[in-house]
Structures are given as structure tokens and as C-alpha cells.
Amino acid sequence: MIDASERSVDKAAQEMINRAQEDDIGLAWDRYEAMQPQCGFGQLGICCRICHMGPCRIDPFGEGPQQGVCGVDANAIAARNVVRMIAAGAAAHSDHGRDVATVLLEAARNPDSGYEIRGTDKLMVIAEEYGLDTEGKSVNEIAEAVALKALSEFGQQEGEVQFALRAPEARIELWREQGIMPRGVDREIVQIMHQTHMGVDADYKNILKQGLRAALADGWGGSMIATDLQDILFGSPEPIRSKTNLGVLEQDQVNIVVHGHEPALSEMIVEAARDPELLKRAEELGAAGINLAGQCCTANELLMREGVPSAGSFLHQELAIMTGAVDAMVVDVQCIMPGLADLSERFHTKLLTTSPKAKMPGVEHMEFHEDRALEIAKEIVSVGVENFANRDGQRVQIPDETMDLIAGFTAEYVNTLLGGRFRPSYRPLNNAIIEGRIRGVAGVVGCENPEIPQGYGHVEMAKELIKNDVLVLVTGCSALADARAGLLRPEAALELAGEGLSEVCVAIGMPPVLHVGSCVDNSRILVACANLVAEGGLGEDISDLPVAGAAPEWMSEKAMSIGYYVVASGVYTVFGTPQNVLGAPELHNLVTDELEQMVGARFDFEADPIKAAHMIIEHMDRKRKALRLEPMMYAQPVAVASD
Ligand code: NFS
Numbered sequence: 001m002i003d004a005s006e007r008s009v010d011k012a013a014q015e016m017i018n019r020a021q022e023d024d025i026g027l028a029w030d031r032y033e034a035m036q037p038q039c040g041f042g043q044l045g046i047c048c049r050i051c052h053m054g055p056c057r058i059d060p061f062g063e064g065p066q067q068g069v070c071g072v073d074a075n076a077i078a079a080r081n082v083v084r085m086i087a088a089g090a091a092a093h094s095d096h097g098r099d100v101a102t103v104l105l106e107a108a109r110n111p112d113s114g115y116e117i118r119g120t121d122k123l124m125v126i127a128e129e130y131g132l133d134t135e136g137k138s139v140n141e142i143a144e145a146v147a148l149k150a151l152s153e154f155g156q157q158e159g160e161v162q163f164a165l166r167a168p169e170a171r172i173e174l175w176r177e178q179g180i181m182p183r184g185v186d187r188e189i190v191q192i193m194h195q196t197h198m199g200v201d202a203d204y205k206n207i208l209k210q211g212l213r214a215a216l217a218d219g220w221g222g223s224m225i226a227t228d229l230q231d232i233l234f235g236s237p238e239p240i241r242s243k244t245n246l247g248v249l250e251q252d253q254v255n256i257v258v259h260g261h262e263p264a265l266s267e268m269i270v271e272a273a274r275d276p277e278l279l280k281r282a283e284e285l286g287a288a289g290i291n292l293a294g295q296c297c298t299a300n301e302l303l304m305r306e307g308v309p310s311a312g313s314f315l316h317q318e319l320a321i322m323t324g325a326v327d328a329m330v331v332d333v334q335c336i337m338p339g340l341a342d343l344s345e346r347f348h349t350k351l352l353t354t355s356p357k358a359k360m361p362g363v364e365h366m367e368f369h370e371d372r373a374l375e376i377a378k379e380i381v382s383v384g385v386e387n388f389a390n391r392d393g394q395r396v397q398i399p400d401e402t403m404d405l406i407a408g409f410t411a412e413y414v415n416t417l418l419g420g421r422f423r424p425s426y427r428p429l430n431n432a433i434i435e436g437r438i439r440g441v442a443g444v445v446g447c448e449n450p451e452i453p454q455g456y457g458h459v460e461m462a463k464e465l466i467k468n469d470v471l472v473l474v475t476g477c478s479a480l481a482d483a484r485a486g487l488l489r490p491e492a493a494l495e496l497a498g499e500g501l502s503e504v505c506v507a508i509g510m511p512p513v514l515h516v517g518s519c520v521d522n523s524r525i526l527v528a529c530a531n532l533v534a535e536g537g538l539g540e541d542i543s544d545l546p547v548a549g550a551a552p553e554w555m556s557e558k559a560m561s562i563g564y565y566v567v568a569s570g571v572y573t574v575f576g577t578p579q580n581v582l583g584a585p586e587l588h589n590l591v592t593d594e595l596e597q598m599v600g601a602r603f604d605f606e607a608d609p610i611k612a613a614h615m616i617i618e619h620m621d622r623k624r625k626a627l628r629l630e631p632m633m634y635a636q637p638v639a640v641a642s643d
Pocket of ligand 1: 261296297313314334335445446447448475476477478518519520555556558559
């Protein structure tokens with residue numbers, strides 16, 4: 001038997017991992033182990049599969065070939081691979097944004113769609129930002145105009161992506177000077193594919209530059225459109241209490257897990273699960289109700305807007321099915337393991353795919369269409385309800401683990417959170433940083449990866465940061481890992497935060513680790529950074545701020561896009577495991593050093609979360625010093641971790 005604590009720090013996960021071992025069921029961790037040793041060329045980034053003269057690979061020891069058949073070198077090969085990862089990540093986020101814009105258009109034009117526009121305040125703000133004429137227009141007319149304008153940003157050929165203009169003036173100028181200001185979302189992604197085609201760009205610096213541009217088109221474009229238009233459609237989140245972990249599944253109710261990313265579907269499922277007829281049918285079948293739980297970023301979306309509990313993050317998806325209590329798992333797009341298909345066969349769980357972009361062989365597909373959203377959502381919920389009858393009570397094993405949390409902090413909400421309802425402003429936050437109660441702000445985000453015990457990187461890093469008075473903002477699976485560990489409770493401030501941060505948190509009753517949403521909501525962190533600069537006293541650009549980013553357990557191409565737009569926005573960022581650049585020394589040096597001269601920030605790679613936290617703390621202290629800020633109010637100078 002493998003020690004489950006080597007696979008996850010979470011007790012519920014450990015219980016299900018043990019169950020899988022007893023039942024001889026393979027999970028992601030087992031497949032990861034079976035994959036060892038992984039291909040060294042791929043890990044180092046020096047395998048090229050771009051044309052059919054290859055595959056080519058560079059000998060990292062300098063004895064074999066140093067060029068591909070076409071003559072390309074290691075730096076260009078690795079750079080092309082890196083920016084193609086960015087392209088895929090930016091495409092995923094941005095296509096999500098496009099889909100939200102399409103739903104907004106549907107909601108505005110088709111009153112029968114089942115969607116309504118809940119965030120009218122935000123609608124007006126965005127309409128004004130887009131320069132639209134709202135005089136005498138109805139909500140639906142304005143929403144239609146906003147949706148069309150947002151959609152046009154994807155195919156825009158010239159000009160600048162609108163929301164990028166939210167960045168501080170100095171940053172905008174820098175992007176223009178560097179030639180990395182994004183023109184249109186799709187254009188930058190397509191240009192990567194062209195630029196990295198065989199025989200086009202062989203200059204690793206120039207290749208990476210286009211990667212930065214496409215990443216910015218994601219962060220300040222596609223992802224930001226997704227976030228803001230979701231707020232318009234479903235309402236802006238405000239802090240809300242809920243629960244997380246596998247214990248949120250109910251023994252006596254129909255359990256439907258919604259997994260994936262786009263709230264267009266999951267918000268409708270929330271609606272459908274309240275349908276009196278479906279509730280009645282559930283009762284007839286002996287269930288006490290219909291219980292919804294979220295998984296991955298869908299979990300974050302539903303958590304922060306509806307308070308729907310989360311069953312877990314990326315590596316919990318198989319574990320949810322392992323409980324034997326999930327009657328339906330409904331998936332849309334992204335981070336859905338194909339392994340779910342086989343696993344669900346071994347239990348009674350009905351796995352349903354819903355997106356035309358994401359099907360699985362042998363899995364029932366119930367396609368979701370915006371124009372009949374509610375109707376389809378009811379059909380989907382009905383499948384889960386009917387399947388309750390097939391549940392085998394003997395095989396149900398729900399870990400008795402749940403944790404309380406508060407989710408749903410936004411860049412806008414910081415105004416009222418610290419400034420109060422009467423004088424909403426960033427001033428109190430800026431002052432807390434200036435006076436040295438809060439050392440700085442770190443965004444700890446991203447995935448989970450079987451390479452690292454699940455949650456270890458996220459939780460240990462967050463704890464070390466708050467202990468040292470760093471306010472931590474979390475999104476995606478990182479947010480869910482910290483939630484399971486209890487870091488999203490206000491009490492965590494007293495228990496774990498340094499004196500200065502704790503004082504601020506206790507005064508307003510907020511947790512020291514703030515849940516700001518799903519991965520597209522990393523755009524909220526960008527806006528918060530811009531607001532910190534605009535409020536004054538912390539420099540002229542985002543790169544002046546004592547802020548940092550981290551992705552301790554990253555795995556997806558989206559995480560690469562996020563990392564690069566965060567760095568291109570001027571935020572120093574630490575990745576847990578290294579990007580695939582170690583076989584390309586000059587590219588490696590570019591991303592971990594030279595980028596600093598170019599965009600005012602760079603990457604570091606550090607697998608030990610405590611060491612990484614101290615790299616962040618040192619970075620913040622350097623920024624504080626440059627800004628001549630007050631010394632930290634309580635904390636002793638931090639001993640720098642080194643080996
Ligand atoms: Ni983000 Fe969300 Fe999680 Fe990673 Fe996947 S769910 S969009 S990519 S694994 S954080």
C-alpha cells in the first residue's frame with residue numbers, strides 16, 4: 001500500500017485514495033507513477049515536433065545534435081514550445097470569454113433563454129468604459145451593445161484591447177514601447193501559431209515577445225471579458241459563506257457534481273435543481289432533495305455567486321466518483337480528466353458531457369445550447385435524479401470532512417471591504433501597506449499536479465506568507481486547496497497570520513487568504529493591482545508595488561498563459577516546478593532574469609513552497625525599500641531561507 005499522505009495533504013482525499021488502492025482502481029497518481037521516468041527531452045523543452053522532418057531533439061549534454069534538421073537551436077525550439085503553451089492557454093480562457101459574450105447576447109435578445117441580466121450596475125460601468133451611448137436605452141439594448149463590442153475584441157485586427165487601458169499609464173507606455181500591447185485577442189494567438197510554424201521565427205527572444213503579447217491578450221482581454229461579462233450576467237460576487245470538501249456530498253440526497261469552467265451551464269443547473277417537479281420526482285425515488293456540488297473552476301464560479309458548496313479541486317474529480325454517491329457528474333470544458341469515463345463505469349455515476357468542444361468516447365452527450373438553456377439544464381438534472389435509484393448504498397463511502405469558508409472577494413469589493421459603504425476606497429489598503437501592517441499582496445493561484453502532494457504547495461506557501469503579514473489572494477484550484485485547509489475562514493487570521501495582517505483582518509472580519517474566484521478571475525487581481533497604483537503612494541507602475549504571484553502546483557497551459565501575463569504586467573512570479581526551458585540556457589536566462597529589464601518582472605522556479613514564500617517576501621521587502629515605505633509595524637526582519 002502506498003502512503004496516501006504522499007499523494008495529498010487532504011484527509012478526505014487520503015481516504016478515497018486508500019479506497020482506490022483497496023479496490024484496485026487506478027487514479028491520476030497511479031498513472032503518473034506508471035509514466036516514470038518521463039521523457040527528459042520533453043521536460044527540458046528541447047523536443048521539436050513542429051514539422052515532419054522531425055521529431056528532432058537536442059542533446060542536452062552537448063555531445064549529440066545541437067540543431068534540428070532545419071538548423072533550429074535549443075533556445076528557439078523551447079521558446080516555440082513555451083509560446084504554443086501560452087497560445088493554448090490564452091485560447092482556452094478567451095474562448096470561454098467569447099462564450100460568455102455570446103450568452104450575454106442571447107440573454108439580451110431572447111427573453112425565453114432563461115437568462116436574465118442580474119448585474120445592471122456593472123453593465124452600466126462597462127458600457128461607459130466601452131464608450132457606448134446608453135441614453136434612453138433599455139437594459140437589454142445596452143447589454144446587446146456591450147456583448148457585441150466584447151465579441152468584436154476577439155477578431156479586432158488593429159488598435160488595442162480595450163481593458164488593457166485599465167493598466168497604469170506607465171505600464172501601457174511600456175507595452176507600447178516593447179511592441180507587446182495586444183491588438184485583438186484572436187490575432188495574437190493566431191500570430192503565435194504562424195510565428196512558430198516551421199521556418200518562420202528562429203529568434204527565441206522575438207518568439208517569447210509574441211508569447212507575452214498573447215498572454216496579455218488573455219489576462220487583460222479574454223479572461224477579463226469573461227470575468228466582467230459573467231458579473232453582468234450572473235451578478236458580481238460578494239463575500240458569501242459556504243463549505244468545501246467531499247463531505248458536502250449527501251448520503252440521502254441526489255448528488256449532482258458540476259465540473260469544468262463555464263457558469264453559463266452551471267448557473268442554469270442551479271436553477272433547474274430548484275424545479276418543483278424534479279424535486280418531487282427525487283422524493284418519489286426516496287431522496288431527501290437534490291444536492292449540487294461544484295468541481296474545479298465551476299466550483300469557484302458557483303461558490304462565489306450562489307454559495308453552492310465545492311466538492312473539490314482538480315485532483316478531487318476522480319475522488320468524488322470514488323465516494324459512490326455521485327449520481328451525475330456534468331462536465332463542460334477544461335481540466336476534465338478523460339480517465340473519468342472508465343472510472344464512472346466502475347460506479348453508478350452517470351457522466352454527461354455537454355459541450356460540442358468536449359466529448360468522450362462512450363460517454364453520453366447532452367449538448368447545451370444557450371437558446372434553450374433552462375430546458376436542457378432540467379433534462380440534465382433529471383438524468384441525475386433518475387440515476388439515484390441505481391445507487392448502491394453498500395458502496396457509498398462519503399468522507400466525513402467539510403470545511404467552512406468565505407468566498408467571493410472582487411477587486412471592486414475591496415473598496416467597501418476596507419473603506420466601508422460610506423467611503424468606499426482603496427485608501428485603507430494602501431495605507432495598511434504603507435504603514436507596514438501588510439507587507440504586500442501575493443496572488444497564489446493555479447492547479448494541482450500529482451508530481452507534488454496535492455495541496456502541499458498551496459497551503460504551506462499561503463501559511464508562510466500570511467505568517468509574514470502578506471495578504472494572500474487565491475483563485476482556481478489553489479483557492480479550493482486553501483479552503484480545505486481552513487485558510488478561508490476569518491479565524492485563520494488570529495490563528496496563523498502575523499500581527500499586522502491579523503490586526504487588519506480582525507478589524508473587518510476578513511480571512512487572511514481571500515478567495516477572488518476562478519482562473520479567469522485572475523483578471524480581478526490585475527485590476528486590483530491597477531487600483532493599488534491609482535490610489536497613490538505605492539509608485540507609478542504595477543512593477544513598483546510590493547506584490548508577487550505564485551503557481552506552486554501548476555500543470556495546465558492556462559497556468560502558463562496566466563504566469564506570462566502576470567509577469568508582463570510587472571509582477572514577479574514563482575512557479576513550483578520549472579517551465580520546460582531548462583534545456584535552453586539562454587531562454588532560461590531570459591525568463592528568470594532578463595525579462596526584468598524588459599517588463600520589470602521575471603520568473604523564478606522553486607519547488608519548496610516555504611523557500612518560494614521567502615523569495616516572495618524578500619522581493620516585497622526590496623520593493624518596499626525602493627518605495628521608502630515604513631518598516632514593518634510588528635514583524636522582525638525575516639530570516640531569509642537558503643540552503
Ligand atoms: Ni485553472 Fe480551472 Fe484548476 Fe488549473 Fe484547471 S480547474 S482554470 S487550470 S486545474 S487551477
